[in-house]
Amino acid sequence: MKDRYVVVLSADAMIFEDVETMSQLYALAGVWDRTARVDRVQSIYPTITYPCHTTMMTGVYPGRHGIVQNEQQLMCVRSGPWIHMRDAVKEKTIFDYAKENGLTTAAVFWPVTGKDPNIDYLIDEYWPQNGESSEQCFRDSGSSEEVIEKIAKPNLKMLENRHRQHPWADAFVMQCACDILTEFKPNLLMIHPANIDGYRHQTGLFSPKVTSGLHETNLWLSQLMKAADDAGILDKTDFFLVSDHGQMNIRRCIALNVLLAEKGLIDVDENGNIRDWTAFVRSGGLSALVYLKDPDDKEALEKTRTALEEIKATETAGIGEIFTEKEAREKHHLGGEFSFVIETDGYTTFSNDWVRPLVRPQDNSDYRFGKATHGYLPEKGPQPTLIAWGPHMKTGAVLSKAYLVDEAPTFAKALGIEMPGTDGSALDALFVEE
Numbered sequence: 001m002k003d004r005y006v007v008v009l010s011a012d013a014m015i016f017e018d019v020e021t022m023s024q025l026y027a028l029a030g031v032w033d034r035t036a037r038v039d040r041v042q043s044i045y046p047t048i049t050y051p052c053h054t055t056m057m058t059g060v061y062p063g064r065h066g067i068v069q070n071e072q073q074l075m076c077v078r079s080g081p082w083i084h085m086r087d088a089v090k091e092k093t094i095f096d097y098a099k100e101n102g103l104t105t106a107a108v109f110w111p112v113t114g115k116d117p118n119i120d121y122l123i124d125e126y127w128p129q130n131g132e133s134s135e136q137c138f139r140d141s142g143s144s145e146e147v148i149e150k151i152a153k154p155n156l157k158m159l160e161n162r163h164r165q166h167p168w169a170d171a172f173v174m175q176c177a178c179d180i181l182t183e184f185k186p187n188l189l190m191i192h193p194a195n196i197d198g199y200r201h202q203t204g205l206f207s208p209k210v211t212s213g214l215h216e217t218n219l220w221l222s223q224l225m226k227a228a229d230d231a232g233i234l235d236k237t238d239f240f241l242v243s244d245h246g247q248m249n250i251r252r253c254i255a256l257n258v259l260l261a262e263k264g265l266i267d268v269d270e271n272g273n274i275r276d277w278t279a280f281v282r283s284g285g286l287s288a289l290v291y292l293k294d295p296d297d298k299e300a301l302e303k304t305r306t307a308l309e310e311i312k313a314t315e316t317a318g319i320g321e322i323f324t325e326k327e328a329r330e331k332h333h334l335g336g337e338f339s340f341v342i343e344t345d346g347y348t349t350f351s352n353d354w355v356r357p358l359v360r361p362q363d364n365s366d367y368r369f370g371k372a373t374h375g376y377l378p379e380k381g382p383q384p385t386l387i388a389w390g391p392h393m394k395t396g397a398v399l400s401k402a403y404l405v406d407e408a409p410t411f412a413k414a415l416g417i418e419m420p421g422t423d424g425s426a427l428d429a430l431f432v433e434e
């Protein structure tokens with residue numbers, strides 16, 4: 001096991017439809033004959049980055065791991081602090097199992113890994129929250145002094161004043177990942193650039209900008225393979241190129257809390273501040289979670305249910321389906337403190353605003369309100385894909401479908417370890433017999 005290496009590159013929002021282009025660019029073209037693949041990997045509900053990546057490292061659905069949104073706060077109009085720290089995850093991750101088996105671990109910008117004691121070389125997807133320096137913010141989210149000095153600091157010039165901007169932030173991520181490979185040779189390295197996702201939000205599902213994102217990913221993949229070669233572990237490394245969700249183009253954005261306020265479920269004062277509330281819609285893009293102030297209040301629950309059904313019937317609200325928490329848990333493995341889940345009609349995204357206008361303009365400053373986004377049921381829209389190559393992968397093995405919950409146990413199998421009790425299973429058909 002200790003002589004096995006796995007590199008997982010999650011190219012946020014990369015889809016099966018991108019594979020034709022990617023496979024012709026030099027990084028993948030050079031290994032294409034040796035790949036094992038899954039055409040379409042069905043994501044989880046909601047198809048949102050942090051819930052998805054938590055599934056990709058635990059092998060369980062959000063109903064078990066507990067990450068159901070990107071953001072921490074229930075009530076804010078725009079994006080507040082995100083869920084950065086590992087202690088928010090209720091289940092064991094592949095990093096925990098790797099450490100238990102005596103392996104070394106690393107992650108660069110993998111979501112919800114902040115302060116994870118089982119990641120030896122860690123740079124969390126974290127950004128300055130209150131004007132602190134980049135160096136300090138990575139220290140605050142669990143990077144060791146060794147990682148700060150040897151990996152982060154020499155590359156910070158790429159990131160300074162460019163946090164969350166693509167491709168600068170992603171170039172930083174990839175250079176740090178390459179440097180971790182050559183400096184430390186971890187058995188497991190998980191990496192998460194988000195340039196393709198960012199371009200899809202800004203310009204739509206398919207565009208020249210998105211294609212340029214595939215070219216950037218190609219360059220970074222080649223750098224990663226060269227780093228593994230420089231480290232002397234290329235022929236011992238299994239690479240996985242994966243992603244978390246697709247996206248769908250949207251036509252409009254609706255502020256459902258405006259309608260809840262008009263039905264008396266949110267009490268808004270003349271300055272637009274919330275005085276009191278019974279129910280609140282928390283947007284996840286093309287779905288939303290509805291929270292009650294008192295989830296045990298049966299009267300409030302029925303009042304909210306009636307209001308949501310009336311709003312859905314207006315059609316202009318853009319609601320396709322409404323699930324109770326129980327229905328969402330049973331049908332879609334999504335559970336939590338919320339009382340209802342609202343699913344899009346297919347082209348409407350939702351915002352948290354509680355003051356009119358009801359229909360909101362496109363807004364590229366937030367992932368939920370651009371030209372395309374996600375959050376919808378995982379069987380909808382274009383699907384993520386999986387491409388693997390390396391000493392344990394079976395040349396030419398292609399599955400038409402698998403599930404995001406299968407990924408963590410599959411990465412574990414490549415490391416020679418097991419993850420018992422996951423919702424998914426290792427994709428044995430992709431591996432050579434040992």
Ligand SMILES: [Zn+2]
Binds near residue numbers: 013244
């Ligand atoms: Zn994502």
